[in-house]
Amino acid sequence: MHKADRLESFLVFIVVTVLLCLCSIWLLSHNYVNEFAMSRWAKVLSVLDSPEIRIEHLGLIYPHFPVYILMPFYYLPGLDSGAAPYFASLLVGAILIGTWNFHLAEKKYSLRVRILLILFVCSHPFFLWGVLTGAQHALSLLMFYWLYLALVRLVNVQDVRSFIMVGLALALYFFIDERTFYLFIALLPLISIIAPQRMLSESTSSVYLIIAAPLAISVASWAYLNWIFHDDAGLFLSSADSSFRGVWQDTPHVDWLRAYGGDFIVPTLVTGLYALLAYPVLLWLLYHAKRHRILLGSTLVLLLHPVVASGLATGNYFLSHPMDMIFLFSAGIMAGVVLIPRETRRARISLILLLALSSVTAWFVFPWYQTTDMQRWRTAVMGESLQDTSPGDIELGLWLKQNRQLTLLDDKAAYRVIVARGDARHLVLPFSSEYKVNLKYQWPKIEQIAVSEPGYVHDGQDYLNQRFPELYANGMPGYTLVYDYMHWRVYRRLSMRAGT
Template sequence: MTQWVELPMENGSVRRKDRSGWVLAVIVFAAEFIFGCYLYAVKGDIQEDALSRVANAFYVLFSRNPHLGAIGFVWNPLPSMFELPPVALWRWFPPVASDALAGVFITSVASAAIAFALHRALLWAEVSKTTSIVVVLCLALHPFMFLYGANGMSEMIFACFLVISLLNYLSWKDDRAVSRLVMAGCALAMAFWARYEAVAFGVGLFAVVLSDALRRAPADAQVRLLMSRRDYRRFRRQERLWYAAATALVLLLPAVYSGIMWMVLNAEIMHDPLYFLHSAYSNLSLTSMLSSASKYRAIEHHPVRVLLFMWERIWVFMIPVGMLLVYRLIRGRLVRWETLQLLVLAASIPSLQFLLLLHGASYGWLRFFFYPLPIAVAWWTYEMRSDARQLERRWRELAQVAMAASIVISGVFTGIIMERNANVAPEEYSLLHMDKNEVIQQLRIQQQIAQYINQDLPRATVLMDSYSAFDVILHVRQPRHLVITSDYDFANALRYPWTHHVQYILVPDPVNGYQFDAVNRIYPTLYAHGAPWVRLEKSFGTWRLYRVLEPFAESRALVRQGFFEHKEGLHPNLRERKWYPP
């Protein structure tokens, strides 16, 4: 059933139940979903990361060994878990997986949820319905927010829980209701399951909540009357500390528990509690190549250069934050704790990026710096609630126009950067210019491989690493014939292909990150030089499909002589292993 929202009017009475939030959410969802379907299903302009998230959900349901652990233990699993229900429709509607429409659906829902939450918060701050809709639509139609609400990436899902967490914290600042703090903590935990940046935001949120708890711990007037002034001061210090500790525990417990559980799952299944941090597929491995790029090598270990690099990307998203600071200055509230709290929250995630860029562990993409924008709009609801009874209606409306204008100005500059500046916004620029998008070209090659497998090798057992070949897997009609990374026997099948009935092995060119492909890690020269135990079946641009030959006496002799070890690049760890059935 539809849950109605009761909204207080300026005269103290209660408005009749209102549907505007739900209507607004439906409009935002429809716009995002239609645009995403056009972008992905019609134009074929797909974001690689969005497709890989859908693929992770696909492995859970349609691989040789369907199991929840197939969702992966490197990237946060929540986006792929949300995508499981729509991906389940793959048999009847393949584009839901092959064109990443499951991801488009989920991010459209997240964008609609942000619009609904902000609209409701503004109405509770006694902002007029029309003005609230205008502000929320300005944010939803901001070029960056609109693009990432439609492209299936994890950023909008994370931003949704970030906004929900922040709105509940701001409500707690007013009424001190523990339920609000609990909801803020639960939303923070959900944000962690979406993206690791939640750790940085959680540290910032913890700092501001702790400062509120220490400054505004509730006092009991009756206790004050029963104690001397000196005893009461000592009691109040202890009371503040206990209240702050209890408040922090309520806020952080869900997120800390989530982090511990994630490490426990990594330890139990992958045999390494920090597998997500330093495995071959982790962010640290992927960014290990950055030192070879002059752009990143120039800023590594140079704090000032890192700050300039960040400012070039973040300033467009800081315009609404600047408007907030001007508003607080006009209202005489600039030099207050709340101003520092706003800046701490806005700088929390960029601070993490500063540390990563400083140590050469981040690509510094534009999407890593947009979070101050939704944080500023969420904080705006608190400003309006604080001034609900103090400002005349016309001044409140003027303030709303100023916020909407700051979002529009931010959107205009962001759109220009995304359209014209490939250096600052490489991902967005590539998405808007398909003819220059190398990722799309690689995905099309993978689709050609899948088409070849469907037509010429429909029942063959083909081994491939889903880290790099996920688009092949999503386009194959019989995925249960594939041996992929999440299968229980993948590691052994890769080392002993004959005993696991592997007929073909798909190998990518070990450049541009594909050196981390499991096949290339085990056989580093297989792509370039082949091996006596395989025969080249077909080449697809930067991919090669090898047929695994049956073992015979001559090849066994070559194995015993170490020919494979020294001439064909067999991994040193495998030199003592047999490559044929006993």
């Protein structure tokens, strides 16, 4: 039975991969690109194309696991155009669906019912958004599925392994998704609902300590790495560029934060309502869990957890949109369906219908307070071609692809350039000693310098503009302007020019 289930789940994985690939091609063919996906892919290119591959060159102000996942794709031919993050993301989504199918088969759900369940879960826009944006959301869905299974195991089995699973899920989550802090804090009060009451009454602090210690180890390890590589243990929390700080810098441009940022109660309530509209199937879970007392607590936790986390993250100006948190319900619902005993045909039909309804209602609530990225994604899904967000970056990337001299470039400003170029060979980037040495000189001794227009990087000046404030406008002695198009200029050393 298990062998057959595994084979069938593998086939499900293949089919879902193909279907998601088609969806992804559709989106990309309509010019949808995700900034996060591009910046992470640029990091992969930068580090793997550098003469000395070092992890610290990736920077330590964002979770690394999504980048590590991308690294094998660097070596696959045909993915250098920047499609790798999207492919990796949908693969993880397909793995999640394959795993879910396996678990459903174990629960004796018929193939027909499973196909319908998978169809409606996969057609939910929040799920599609999660696995098709090329960001770390697909990994986050997978981790949330695991976390929720672990939490339910904690309710049902109450053995040490359950605690280890929850602790490890949170510890690993930290390296995948910066939302972990909020998910963890939101979980703290909810643990009292699901943890064994006997243990809680004997030693509440021990229960929390055992669950929290792995995450604490992860955070402490990360702080240590920040300290030894950047001399500041708290850099990942204090840096303005840190993804652990969310979108606080963009607050003026984020509708959701302008409306609810800094508050907790109201955004939590609003998120709760939003979640119920996007996932009416949650009511089905609650209703059926009620009949299995032991599952009621864990289902309540599922309902409250992302909502409370969303409220907390909004209160801290972290979250750009509640969907950024409640898309995790897709994984939670999958886990919930697995864990609630398979009941009558009527119950299964109502589940399928509510999942179908969720897929419909979610499309309607999707535009509410939508961010630019959500809006672009939705437009691309509708089949409208989008305009390039940064045509200047792409143009420079293509130009540098042809002019492969050793070029001084700040990847903070130029990640799109690197992705457009397709590789980072002969680029001298800020993590390299050559870059640092050149910035110490009064005038760099490098073949080319590519510099962005001051202020182009909206969340702060890049290193080159900080070091050479007049470079973009006036160039520098010994260099001549060889490229000037849409916020970017390239200066080339005179002797080099003479040589070329």
